[in-house]
Amino acid sequence: MSEEERPVRVAPRIEAENFAAPRLEPENLPVPVTPPVIRSGLGPLLGGAAVLVGGLVALDLVTTIAGLFDRSPWLGWIGTAVGLAGAALIVRGLGRELRGLASLATVDRLRTALAGNDAAAAKRAAREWAGRVEAGEGLDAALAAAPDATTVAALLRAGPAAELAARADALGRTAATQAFLAAAASPSAALDAGIVAWRGVRLIREVATLYGVRPGAAAMLTLVRRTALSAASVAGADLVAHTIAQGLLSHPLAQHVGGGLPAATLAARRMILLARAAAAACSPVGQAGPTGAP
Amino acid sequence: MSGIIDAVLSPIADLMPGTRRVRVAVTGLARAGKTALLASTAANLLALGAGLPALPLLSQHLGRRRMTVAIAPAGAEDLPRFDHAAHIAALAADPPRWPERTQAVSVLALDLAVERQTMLGEMLGARRIRLELLDYPGEWLLDLPLLAEDFTLWSEATLTRLERGPAAPVRDFLAFARGLPANAAADETLAASGHALYRAALARLRDEARLSLLQPGRFLMPPPGPEPPWMTFFPLPGSSPLARLLAARFDAYRDAVRRDLVEGRFAAVDRVLVLADVLAALAAGPAAFADMQAALSAASSALRYDTSFLRTIPLLDRLLPPRIGRAVFAATKADHVAARQRGNLATLMAALVRLPADAPQPASLAVAAVRATEDFVWTLEGRNVSAVRGRVLGEGRMTRSYPGEVPDHPPDAAFWAHPFLEVPVFEPMRPLPGGAIPQLGLDALLVALLGDVL
Numbered sequence: 092m093s094e095e096e097r098p099v100r101v102a103p104r105i106e107a108e109n110f111a112a113p114r115l116e117p118e119n120l121p122v123p124v125t126p127p128v129i130r131s132g133l134g135p136l137l138g139g140a141a142v143l144v145g146g147l148v149a150l151d152l153v154t155t156i157a158g159l160f161d162r163s164p165w166l167g168w169i170g171t172a173v174g175l176a177g178a179a180l181i182v183r184g185l186g187r188e189l190r191g192l193a194s195l196a197t198v199d200r201l202r203t204a205l206a207g208n209d210a211a212a213a214k215r216a217a218r219e220w221a222g223r224v225e226a227g228e229g230l231d232a233a234l235a236a237a238p239d240a241t242t243v244a245a246l247l248r249a250g251p252a253a254e255l256a257a258r259a260d261a262l263g264r265t266a267a268t269q270a271f272l273a274a275a276a277s278p279s280a281a282l283d284a285g286i287v288a289w290r291g292v293r294l295i296r297e298v299a300t301l302y303g304v305r306p307g308a309a310a311m312l313t314l315v316r317r318t319a320l321s322a323a324s325v326a327g328a329d330l331v332a333h334t335i336a337q338g339l340l341s342h343p344l345a346q347h348v349g350g351g352l353p354a355a356t357l358a359a360r361r362m363i364l365l366a367r368a369a370a371a372a373c374s375p376v377g378q379a380g381p382t383g384a385p
Numbered sequence: 386m387s388g389i390i391d392a393v394l395s396p397i398a399d400l401m402p403g404t405r406r407v408r409v410a411v412t413g414l415a416r417a418g419k420t421a422l423l424a425s426t427a428a429n430l431l432a433l434g435a436g437l438p439a440l441p442l443l444s445q446h447l448g449r450r451r452m453t454v455a456i457a458p459a460g461a462e463d464l465p466r467f468d469h470a471a472h473i474a475a476l477a478a479d480p481p482r483w484p485e486r487t488q489a490v491s492v493l494a495l496d497l498a499v500e501r502q503t504m505l506g507e508m509l510g511a512r513r514i515r516l517e518l519l520d521y522p523g524e525w526l527l528d529l530p531l532l533a534e535d536f537t538l539w540s541e542a543t544l545t546r547l548e549r550g551p552a553a554p555v556r557d558f559l560a561f562a563r564g565l566p567a568n569a570a571a572d573e574t575l576a577a578s579g580h581a582l583y584r585a586a587l588a589r590l591r592d593e594a595r596l597s598l599l600q601p602g603r604f605l606m607p608p609p610g611p612e613p614p615w616m617t618f619f620p621l622p623g624s625s626p627l628a629r630l631l632a633a634r635f636d637a638y639r640d641a642v643r644r645d646l647v648e649g650r651f652a653a654v655d656r657v658l659v660l661a662d663v664l665a666a667l668a669a670g671p672a673a674f675a676d677m678q679a680a681l682s683a684a685s686s687a688l689r690y691d692t693s694f695l696r697t698i699p700l701l702d703r704l705l706p707p708r709i710g711r712a713v714f715a716a717t718k719a720d721h722v723a724a725r726q727r728g729n730l731a732t733l734m735a736a737l738v739r740l741p742a743d744a745p746q747p748a749s750l751a752v753a754a755v756r757a758t759e760d761f762v763w764t765l766e767g768r769n770v771s772a773v774r775g776r777v778l779g780e781g782r783m784t785r786s787y788p789g790e791v792p793d794h795p796p797d798a799a800f801w802a803h804p805f806l807e808v809p810v811f812e813p814m815r816p817l818p819g820g821a822i823p824q825l826g827l828d829a830l831l832v833a834l835l836g837d838v839l
Contacts, residue, residue, distance in 0.1 A: 101765045103789040103806045108774075112783040114479070115759060115775055115814045117823035241470060 152177075184307075191310030195317075198304060201375035205244045213240035217247055220375055223303035226254035247376045256370055259298045263366025266294040271359035287358045294362060295369045302373035317372040318365065404496075404513040407838055408653050410709075413660030414523045414597045414680055418717040420484040422660065422754035423493050423520050424472035425822045426831070430454045430495060432821035439821035442828035446836060450500040457494035457515055467493035467520050476755060477816045483778070489609055490521040490646075499839055514838055519654065521646075524602035528642045530683040531600055536632035540620035543600070547586070550596065550672060554589035558582040562621055571630040576617050579631075583619035595669035598680035601638060608645075615641070656711035658834055659685055660752075663716040663734060667796065668788065668807035674796065682739045685712075712747040713834045714738045720753035720825050721808040722791055723760050723771030727751045727825070729793040736794050748833040756823040757811035763787055775811035784809055 152174050160167030197219075204216035214234050221227030221234075230250055237243045273286045292311070295318055299306050306314050411419050432439035434454030459466050468491070472484040495518075498511035531539065544562060547555045561582050569575060584604045590596045591605060599605060603616065615637035621628045659681065666677040716734040719727045728751075735749035758775035763785055772787040789805035814823045832839075 100790070100803060101768050101770050101787070103787055103804055104765060105784065105786045105788065105806055105809065107777070107780070108783040108785065111781040112776060114481075114812065115757070117756065117814050117817055 187305075188307035188309045191305060191307035192313065194304045195306070195310055195313055198302075198373060198375055205240065205247070205375055210237065210239045210243065213237075213243040216375065217243050220247070220303070221251055224251055224255060224301075226251040226258075244376050252374055252376050255301060255374065256367075258301055259366045259370040260363070262294060262297050262301070263363040266290050266297075266366065267359040267362040270362045271356070274358040283358060287361060290362065291365050294365055298366055298369040299373050302370065304373050314369070314372060318369045404515050405838060406515045406517065406653075407835065408517045408519065408655055409834060410519045410654040410657045411660070412523070412526050412657060412684065413717075414526065414662070414677065414684075416486075416665070417523055417660040417662045418754060419520055419523060419660055420472060420487050421476070422717065422752070422827070423467055423518055424469055424476060424484055425754040425824055425827060426518065427456070427467075427469040427493055427495065428473045428476075428816070428820050428822045429824060429827060430497075430831075431456075432817075432819050434497075435819060437817070437819045437821050439817070439819075440824075440828035440831060443831050443839075444828075446832045447499065447839060452500070452839070453498045453511070455496045457496045457517075459494075462492075465489065465491045467491040467518070469493060473816075473820070473822070476813045476822060477820075480779070481813050481815075483810070483813070487520055487522050488606060490519065493518040493520065497839070516835070522602065522606040524599070524606040525642075525646060526602065526684045527598065527600050527680060528602045528646065530686070532639055532643060532647065534639075536635040537622055537624075537628075539600075539635070540622045540628075543620040544622065546598075550676075551590065551594045554593055555586040558586040558619070562619065565621065565625075565627065567623060567625060569625045569627040571626040573617075575627055576619075576630060576634075579619040579621065580617045595665065595673040596676045597666075597673070598676045598683065603638070613637075613641075654709060656834060657685075657709050657713075658830070659712065659714045660717050661714070661734070661737075662718055663730060663737070664718055664721050664788070664791070664808060667791070667805045671796070671801050678737050678795070681737060685714075685738070685740055711834065711837070712740065713830060714747050714749045715752040715826075715830055716750070717752055717754065718808075719751035720756050720758045721773065721786065721811075722788065723773055725771040726791040729791040732793040733791060733795070750826055750830050750833065752827055752830050753825040754822075754827050755813045756825055757813050758786070761785075775814075777809045778812045784811070 156167060156170040156174055159170040201216040201220050204212045214237065217234050218231070221230050227250075230246060233246050233250075234243060237246060270287055270290045273290070274283045277283050277286060292315065295314055296306060296311065299314055304310075304314070411423060413419050429439040431454050433443065434452060438444060456469070475482040475484055495516045497514040497516055499514065501512050544559070547559060558579075561579055565575070565579075587599045587604055591599055607616070615634040618631040618634040618638070621631050661677060661681055663677075666674045714734055714737075716730045719730055722730060730751040731749055734751065735747075738747050738749060740747060758773035761772060761774055762769050763772035764770075765787065770787050772785055774783050774785045776782065777784045786806075786808055788808050789803065792800050816822050
């Protein structure tokens with residue numbers, strides 16, 4: 092190549108810009124995609140129906156009590172007492188639902204504090220959670236000495252979270268045996284599905300209670316959804332479930348009753364997986380204990 | 386042939402029970418970025434294990450199989466652990482810091498559990514791998530070639546190389562060494578003075594001339610603790626009593642290297658990752674570049690490789706003493722040039738690699754383990770050029786950088802006729818939510834290094 096044919100070289104250069112700039116953020120790297128919030132019309136529809144039914148029932152109750160007072164004062168007071176007792180029960184039920192939802196929000200709050208870099212906030216969160224669960228005693232001295240938030244989370248994972256995970260596994264094994272035997276004895280696949288669904292919901296509630304989350308109906312719906320999400324991230328849980336199920340089903344009685352029924356085996360595996368996923372959904376430190384350990 | 390055997394026997398290897406230990410020596414010349422690479426590897430593998438898409442190519446390699454990752458418990462081992470938490474915290478801090486230089490051997494140990502791909506394998510549970518990545522001062526890597534050297538020959542070769550290199554840093558030492566009487570007595574004062582001058586010359590060659598092939602490595606990065614007397618030597622040809630004393634100390638030094646590094650550490654290594662800051666060598670000029678090439682070649686050739694037929698048999702492979710069966714060479718800090726030039730950088734790295742005949746076919750890559758810049762198009766002299774920009778460490782402003790064109794072959798005289806600028810130290814990008822560290826090519830590097838066991 093002659094000198095004339097050579098491409099023109101641009102002289103290298105390094106120069107600073109004249110204005111301050113923020114720290115570079117990773118732009119082109121894949122980040123976890125947050126699903127868009129879908130606002131359906133079902134919420135307002137159900138809310139409107141609840142307002143109408145509740146309001147009309149309340150109005151009807153007030154009208155009825157007023158009518159009773161017109162007929163006789165003592166009849167009116169009895170009607171008032173009945174009405175108040177009913178309303179109190181409804182308020183109590185609503186309170187439980189709200190407490191259930193609040194306890195799930197608390198898990199999120201504790202999780203954020205324990206995942207952060209603020210050691211003091213992590214220690215407060217750790218003490219709060221340790222006070223809620225049975226296995227959380229005796230950690231105070233170690234928590235006070237922990238130098239950073241990572242150590243605080245590690246202490247929880249090694250102590251109460253591991254203990255609770257073991258108990259959740261035990262609950263899962265019990266549910267697995269029950270689901271296996273029920274599915275083996277059931278005459279239809281539809282009934283199998285029903286049994287697994289019922290036992291699964293009960294198992295999630297049991298695990299949630301173990302973790303200090305006492306879900307009502309509304310919180311239960313949220314918890315089921317979270318459990319389904321955490322099932323995908325409880326890495327290796329499916330393998331573990333398979334291993335545990337194989338161990339459980341090697342019992343002579345189980346083999347005699349269930350034989351090699353794939354539906355029954357699958358039901359048992361789902362229970363173990365569900366227990367682990369529910370535990371991960373309810374724990375502020377995520378999955379605890381050695382992964383894969385039955 | 387080995388491909389066919391591998392295809393037949395891999396499924397059998399996949400069913401092997403127990404935990405497989407994979408030990409990788411992360412080697413490279415000083416300041417190549419070993420510590421940052423290990424910190425990023427730990428952070429991104431842990432993030433991947435938690436379900437974050439931190440290493441896309443590795444996720445693609447795993448397919449539908451899930452992998453869990455945990456820091457392995459230290460047990461009762463004597464090897465210090467790589468302080469991944471401190472290094473990751475330094476990178477994530479605001480303002481961020483680059484990890485401190487490695488001053489002693491340490492190991493990053495990770496426990497991986499990968500779902501098996503065969504139906505039979507699924508019944509055995511996850512495949513467990515203990516991944517151990519050895520980190521140690523880059524200077525020490527160049528002690529390995531010393532094992533095959535004789536003191537007299539090494540002394541002559543070293544003095545000749547010093548005489549041909551930059552004059553100012555070595556003037557005092559050369560004057561002292563060449564000026565010693567032919568039959569100099571084995572005097573401790575002479576040994577100590579020569580040693581101090583030689584050590585100062587090595588430090589100046591590293592810091593001022595950016596040279597890499599500087600031996601012995603422990604002179605530049607001494608191990609912790611008091612220095613033993615046999616460290617006090619310097620290259621001196623001849624057969625004088627002083628030269629014989631220095632030769633005895635050189636032999637003791639070699640024994641220590643063999644005991645501490647080769648038999649203790651490298652004996653169990655079965656794959657190697659060699660890192661080099663090729664861009665810095667291009668900026669430092671032809672002498673530094675040739676020196677880096679020679680240092681890489683010397684260090685790589687000193688490792689023990691084995692790609693024999695026996696190694697392809699999975700069961701037998703576990704019984705044979707460990708030898709290096711996989712080598713990956715990576716040009717680091719690849720984000721200091723634009724995407725268009727990173728291909729050239731990888732090709733240049735491949736052209737620089739010279740391995741012995743028995744060594745495995747190496748993979749060559751361009752990697753930025755911790756990304757610090759973003760690409761942009763800069764209009765210079767009326768032409769659009771691919772450049773990068775980032776915040777220089779300690780400054781709040783963006784700095785634009787177009788250091789020059791990276792050649793795709795070892796640079797010739799025409800290349801050196803134009804300048805290639807030294808890139809400033811940029812601050813690392815902010816980590817992703819979940820702890821993943823932005824990277825370029827680290828996923829490809831891990832696939833190349835560990836693809837056969839994952």
